Amino acid sequence: AQKITQTQPGMFVQEKEAVTLDCTYDTSDQSYGLFWYKQPSSGEMIFLIYQGSYDEQNATEGRYSLNFQKARKSANLVISASQLGDSAMYFCAMREPSNDYKLSFGAGTTVTVRA
Amino acid sequence: DVKVTQSSRYLVKRTGEKVFLECVQDMDHENMFWYRQDPGLGLRLIYFSYDVKMKEKGDIPEGYSVSREKKERFSLILESASTNQTSMYLCASSFTGTSGHHWGETQYFGPGTRLLVL
Numbered sequence: 170a171q172k173i174t175q176t177q178p179g180m181f182v183q184e185k186e187a188v189t190l191d192c193t194y195d196t197s198d199q200s201y202g203l204f205w206y207k208q209p210s211s212g213e214m215i216f217l218i219y220q221g222s223y224d225e226q227n228a229t230e231g232r233y234s235l236n237f238q239k240a241r242k243s244a245n246l247v248i249s250a251s252q253l254g255d256s257a258m259y260f261c262a263m264r265e266p267s268n269d270y271k272l273s274f275g276a277g278t279t280v281t282v283r284a
Numbered sequence: 285d286v287k288v289t290q291s292s293r294y295l296v297k298r299t300g301e302k303v304f305l306e307c308v309q310d311m312d313h314e315n316m317f318w319y320r321q322d323p324g325l326g327l328r329l330i331y332f333s334y335d336v337k338m339k340e341k342g343d344i345p346e347g348y349s350v351s352r353e354k355k356e357r358f359s360l361i362l363e364s365a366s367t368n369q370t371s372m373y374l375c376a377s378s379f380t381g382t383s384g385h386h387w388g389e390t391q392y393f394g395p396g397t398r399l400l401v402l
Contacts (some may be wrong), residue, residue, distance in 0.1 A: 173326070196401065212293075214327075214374060214393035260326060271342070272317075272391060274326035
């Protein structure tokens with residue numbers, strides 16, 4: 170069964186607008202971690218933001234915020250004030266004890282920012 | 285800043301060749317990982333290591349082996365390359381962290397190696 174589902178293969182967003190990337194996950198563990206990575210065309214995976222399952226506040230890092238809805242098993246990434254440099258592929262990932270803490274990745278969402 | 289480097293950005297090999305992909309990290313991380321990335325499949329874990337000379341199979345180890353002789357270096361070996369191993373290969377590393385388990389904290393990735401097997 171797919172542990173991480175990213176339903177949006179590709180998205181277009183206008184520069185300076187906000188964009189939300191969807192991520193749902195499947196786990197029966199009570200404790201787990203959720204990550205978002207960015208992969209520009211250069212190929213390197215860049216860590217963006219982390220949310221622990223017991224964190225009460227939604228994680229934020231600069232223009233990135235994570236909309237964590239635990240009951241819905243949803244961990245959407247919000248990028249505010251999009252910039253041309255945000256054009257990249259974005260991956261949601263989960264780490265859980267029952268999977269030996271291995272990172273499970275979604276298929277990714279390609280974001281293209283238009284000027 | 286964490287620095288993870290991979291020996292090649294692009295590699296072209298012939299079917300049946302032995303292929304070595306090298307990964308080096310400079311942050312004294314205990315854990316190192318090899319993934320392959322294919323369109324529509326995300327990243328899949330091939331092998332990982334949580335200490336020198338230690339290795340564990342990931343989700344898709346078939347056709348691959350690894351070597352970790354030094355803490356900072358983790359090598360992925362394709363014993364006899366096949367066309368279905370054409371892919372993007374990504375190396376990552378992480379600390380074990382205060383949680384104490386081998387999978388540790390955030391994984392930091394190298395730039396990737398795009399391998400084409402003809």
